[in-house]
Amino acid sequence: MARVVRFHRHGGPEVLRIETVDTPPPARGEVQIRVRALGLNRAEALLRSGTYIETAMFPSGLGLEAAGIVEVVGEDVAGFVPGESVSIVPPVSMVRWPAYGEFATFPAEFVVKHPPELGFEAAAAVWMQYLTAFGALIDIAGLARGEVVVITAASSSVGLAAIQIANRIGAVPVALTRSSIKRRALLDAGAADVIALAEEDIRSRLEDVAGSDGVRVVFDAVGGPAFEPLTAAMAPGGILIEYGGLSPEPTPFPLSNVLSKSLILRGYLVHEVIRDSERLAKAKAFILAGLSDGALKPIIARTFPFEEIVEAHRFLESNTQFGKIVVTI
Template structure:
């Protein structure tokens, strides 16, 4: 038995409970992990409020990331051993394979060994953010040196990962955030320019920053009314990648802007990379190389104890964080 984060009804963080669950023994291709840290994601809050791409089945588990030590392995597991420090790659479904628990059974195909010397907090803050940003920007958009990249929700863990990846390949990251409170921190994190969307007129500021060239890539987690000025500031033939839906307002379709600029509008889910072995190996190599050379460095906003997982999600949903919120066990 082990404690897991579960909820029995739709609601805010207060509906979360730590409940005992029966873990069992590893199947032939599985490992048993003693969890040391968990990374939190907006997708989990969306699932809990029934605004995600899947709806909860009660009692519902939660979680997309975890890191820890292998305690047991199945008979067909040969690449991992008891005592290895590993991280769990995001599951296809949180309903079937939630990660927020003290012990986890995980197929070996969803594991990666932690780099030597990486601490638990950084390990818990690595894979969801970098796989999402890499998959959208490098694998799909082909981001390259000199490209202007516009990043919304830039102070999120994925937004900061996008800034670092852009810098790694020589692109120019332009951060969009709601207020000026995080502007200095975003500049220090590598943004070439920062636009406070609620305090500045977004379109002219983007046009001023990118000049006649325009933004070849937009990486958006928000949707809603911001969609129109973002597309209007894009380069001819640019690609707009939508990977979230944080805005509660409708998202307009800017038909004539899309037509006149020959834009590509593309939805992205990290599972595109996770479910393709070749793409996943390329992503892992890029991320591990970046961690090794220091160009990719997870930014931790704050850590919480497992017993205070409710407080951790309240902080995540307060929009105060800069980087990843991590729960330690």
């Protein structure tokens, strides 16, 4: 028996319950871990509220990221033994493999031996953010040394991961944020420049930063009215990778900019990297190397105990955090 977080209906954070359930052993090809820390993601709030790309089956578990200790190894699994410290690459289904619990089971290919110096809290904050940013910037956009990359929602965990990845390869990360409140923190986190959306003219500021050639790569989690000035400041043949859609306002299609500059507007889900074993292997190698050499350092906004999972989700939805929210067990 073990405690898990489940919900029996869609709604706000208050629908989350801690319940005690049986813990079946891992199936063939799976590994069960004793969870020590969880990394929270906006996808979990979307599943809970009924607006995620996956459909909950009630009562539903949830959660995409965990770190802990190998408890039981299923049949046909090699390379893991009980007692090892591991972290989890987010599975494609959190309904099938939920992370929020004292014990959690995952396919062995998603279990990773991370650098031991990370600790469980940092390890639980690694894979979603760095895989998402790597897949967009390196795998898809081919971001190169010296190039300017625009990163919106820059104070999110993925935004901060993108800043670190850009710096690791010698690119120039320009952070976009709603106001100047987080400017100093973003600069300290490695942003080369910070633009406050509500206080500055996006197009003119980007032209100042990138020059008349424009910006080739934009990594956007927001959408909304900013599409127009963002694409206006892009270089011919540039690519805007959209992975979020956080804006409550409609997102206009910038037809004139797209046509005149032959821009690529590309939707992106991290699942396309996770589902592809070759792409995932390259991403894991880059991330593990960055963690080992210190270029990639998870930034944790706040840590909550397991018993305060409702409060943790309320903080997740406040949009005030700077970095990753972690829950410890």
